[in-house]
Amino acid sequence: MKTVTLYTDGACSGNPGPGGWAAILLYGEHTLELSGGEDATTNNRMELTAVIKGLEALKQPCIVELYSDSKYVIDALDKGWARGWQSRGWVKADKKPALNPDLWERLLALCDRHTVRLHWVKGHADTTYNNRCDALAVAEWRRRKG
Numbered sequence: 001m002k003t004v005t006l007y008t009d010g011a012c013s014g015n016p017g018p019g020g021w022a023a024i025l026l027y028g029e030h031t032l033e034l035s036g037g038e039d040a041t042t043n044n045r046m047e048l049t050a051v052i053k054g055l056e057a058l059k060q061p062c063i064v065e066l067y068s069d070s071k072y073v074i075d076a077l078d079k080g081w082a083r084g085w086q087s088r089g090w091v092k093a094d095k096k097p098a099l100n101p102d103l104w105e106r107l108l109a110l111c112d113r114h115t116v117r118l119h120w121v122k123g124h125a126d127t128t129y130n131n132r133c134d135a136l137a138v139a140e141w142r143r144r145k146g
Contacts, residue, residue: 001115002027003063006054009123009133010046010070013141019046020140022133023054032057033132037140044072046137048103055110063115069123069130078118082108 005026012019020037034053037046047070055064068074076082085091085098086108092098110116121127124134 001061001063003065004058005065005067005129006051007067007127007129007133008047008050008054008070008073009068009130009137010043010048010050011134011137011141012041012043012046013145016040016042018141018144019043020137020142020144021046021050021053022136022140023050023057024129024133025054025057026129033136035136035140037137037144039144044070045100045103047073048100048107050133050137052103052106052110055107055114055116058114061113061115063117065117065119067119067121067127067130069121071120074118074120076104077107077111077116 007024010019010021018037018039019041020035022035025032034057051066051068051073082104090098090101121130
């Protein structure tokens with residue numbers, strides 16, 4: 001299997017408000033930048049969407065080194081929370097409804113297709129591709145803010 005590096009970020013102006021997401025895929029000499037947004041969303045939805053769009057861009061199952069500054073995404077995958085929510089019908093351990101089940105369903109299916117290795121990076125630090133994702137995501141929400 002090919003090993004691909006994926007950097008992602010989401011941004012939102014207000015929570016909810018206009019939001020943007022970005023993903024950068026790196027494979028050998030190749031770099032693919034993706035970005036988009038929504039008019040009314042949350043930061044966590046944009047973080048999830050960035051990962052989903054990055055993984056959906058892969059044409060075959062890959063080993064994916066995922067770098068994100070979202071503790072929400074990284075912890076929910078790494079600590080098994082999202083699988084637990086799914087197994088309980090999108091209910092958290094505290095009996096409250098899990099947020100964003102539509103996106104988690106898509107992301108977990110993609111994690112079944114690919115081998116995803118999770119890496120948390122500090123946001124707004126010296127991580128070139130994370131900073132580029134942030135700039136792309138912010139540009140997307142600014143376009144929607146009007």
